[in-house]
Amino acid sequence: MINDFIYDIPVRVYFGRDQLKNLGSELKKYGTRVLMTYGGGSIKRIGLYDKVVKEIKDAGMELYELSGIEPNPRIDSVRRGAQMCKDHNIDVLLAVGGGSTIDATKFMAAGALVDHDPWDFMDYSKQAPIERALPIVTILTLSATGSEMDTGGVITNPETKDKNGRLAPALLPRASFLDPTNTFTVSPYQTACGAADMMSHIIEVYFNLQDDLYMLDCFMEGLMKTIIRFAPVAMKEPENYEARANLMWTSSWAINGFINGGKRKAWSCHPMEHELSAYYDITHGLGLAILTPRWMKYCLSEATVSKYVQFGVNVFGIDPSLPPMEIANKAIDCLSDFLFGTLQLKRTLPEVGIDEEHFATMASKAVGGDTLHGFIDLKQHDVEEIFKMCMK
């Protein structure tokens, strides 16, 4: 049975090289006082900062700035931003950066309109409602998380070692500027981590035994083929526009909700990875790359093999006449070769400095205390087993 769903993604996307000329008119729709948020200095190095400031000034707007948003963004940055919005009566937030900057900005925009601590949004025991947020516009500089076109974000609380995600329609950006040339300076390693992140966003939805629309499966296969084709090109030729453009638009569509259709199963690798990066602050895409093939191996059975066959045949071109289990195992090998060979990502947890010390605690948190109802149901001991498979 195909479930009902509601499709609703009213983000305007300005895609291409010459779109910044529309920034002023887009921002002015929402008022005159803009808070621009960003991370380290990379947007200054590539000259983007100056261009953005000029557009804002030319539009006659008042500019405030908040910089220093960290990778795996922290609740303190969110608190700081929410307070700035209140102090300066901000009308619109402009996030210039990758998923970390955009995620943090989303919760600043929501935090600006409430009296409580923004962590209450993220705290799973509180789940403070997010009914409104200040308008958010983004300028993307890293193709990975898809935050530029989705309703979610993930924030880390170093004190509690929590890395929690939250979705709310109010957090959807009003507009996003996707200029592939803004990703020309992304390093091969970060390009690879971004590709692994996108790949995981698709796999988390694609590997699902609920009936759904074939047309969405075709689309997901196309997105995965796009990543496989263009991530290595972008790593070798960082200024290849075609490669950067394909990866950029794919990052948005991998997670904006369209591919979900009526599927209702939870994701599996993301909750597991969030524990790894909450405890060890590793790069999200890298953690996903390490986990995903092991999780796929762990979930493979006669009951699930058909999905692996579809994946192997349609994405990697494996001969469909082979026995299903053989196709499935070959498909996992192809994915591993892509992640650890082509993308040159590290293959095991010890290689990124993670040992077994916190496996039990992290696994317990990943399953929310009991069961993770994903592609297959996972209990704490299942997740611990998957973590252990990542040790070698």
Added chain:
Amino acid sequence: MINDFIYDIPVRVYFGRDQLKNLGSELKKYGTRVLMTYGGGSIKRIGLYDKVVKEIKDAGMELYELSGIEPNPRIDSVRRGAQMCKDHNIDVLLAVGGGSTIDATKFMAAGALVDHDPWDFMDYSKQAPIERALPIVTILTLSATGSEMDTGGVITNPETKDKNGRLAPALLPRASFLDPTNTFTVSPYQTACGAADMMSHIIEVYFNLQDDLYMLDCFMEGLMKTIIRFAPVAMKEPENYEARANLMWTSSWAINGFINGGKRKAWSCHPMEHELSAYYDITHGLGLAILTPRWMKYCLSEATVSKYVQFGVNVFGIDPSLPPMEIANKAIDCLSDFLFGTLQLKRTLPEVGIDEEHFATMASKAVGGDTLHGFIDLKQHDVEEIFKMCMK
């Protein structure tokens, strides 16, 4: 070079069997007085009319009705609807039907807010601006034109024998209800015509030599494979939900603008077909089916063959090791077999009662008096040649 583009499709889509419960709250966002538009009696026969009326009454709204919108909808229906909106101070229009009803409703919604004749919107010499329109909500009953999620519509003027299209962002529906069960009673013939229409919407964009995003080509191939797979199923098993659901969501995505990316070439078969149905009132999808393979044959050359190869290999699974021209011709044959074999559509213009009498005039109008800048440029004599190829 990949062109810049703006993506902006803020339509909320309620997809599935049990969504009508959201109709009242959706309509009430826009006011209290609703004009419901529909065609013949089919929405009464399938029980949809009663359900819709009940939801509107339960929402406490005032209901006005305009029925009798014809296939290839005429400007007189538009005039009538626009006048009703003015007379009754309508707040929101609810189109219940297929593309004809929705198209007509769009121009009623625009016509309600201007003083001039609605045909001035369609008249290519006038192009009256469409800056505003009353809000439009749709309930789709036929998977074909994609009008439920796009900014366009096509209206016929029987007096002038014009069938003209117009696009304007203000015409985009605010919300569309896509319940595949509402298409269960669509006949095999109308299902086939709808499939041919969708197929053409994709081919018109896919066959393009401008550089664009590979991920969009993959998506288009997935949409075409979806139509090829499920149209015959829906013809044989009219109540097959999976088939109807795939066709329905594909109809929207075939033309909502996403697949266009940065492509700027005009369409070719649609302008030619609009002349056929303006002069002979044939079903749009049928006219497209007859024209498309001939147009493809006419455009095939060493300069264009690569696109046919991609199409043949990725959509029809033709052996990529064959010579390119052989793949291209096989691909056209596969498409013809699908349209005239699987879908059982008529193959030639004489079979639908069209002779050569108006070829010169229709060809001249199709190229807008001079040149149609599509996949390849077409002059009047080219279009006449393509029409002639459709004679046998």
